[in-house]
Amino acid sequence: MSVEVLDSATIVSFVEDEEAFDAFIGDRFSCLDVDRDGRLSYAEMLRDLQGLRVLETHFGVDEKPDPDELARVYSSLFVQFDHDASGSVDLEEFKGETRRMMLAMAEDLGFLPVQMVLEEGSLLKKAVERELTKVPA
Secondary structure, rough: OOOEOOHHHHHHHHHHHHHHHHHHHHHHHHHHHOEEEEEEOHHHHHHHOOOOOOOOOOEEOOOOOOOHHHHHHHHHHHHHOOOOOOEEEEHHHHHHHHHHHHHHHHHHHOOOOOOEEEEOOOHHHHHHHHHHOOOOO
């Protein structure tokens, strides 16, 4: 984990860079697709969904959430990705929903820079790293 400064432009720029975004999404999808069938099952996506820490509260201090509530949250997140309701997520669904979520995050973030603690390998960390490579020395 590291503390990084970012704003909405950092995220939007990363998402709009199709080559960088598609490469990251393709790599992420491949890592999650354990059985290599080209589709992500709920079980394959669960660990990644759990990494979103959607119920974390109190400035980074975890509270023990209700397991049933967590199961409902993760299930509803999976449904957001499964656009065709097939019970699995293909690469295009994964890419499309990730793009939508990232742009929604950027919109909510606004134009003022903020400091965030980011996990290594996360989408936001990749967006910051990409932005840093564009800054002239």
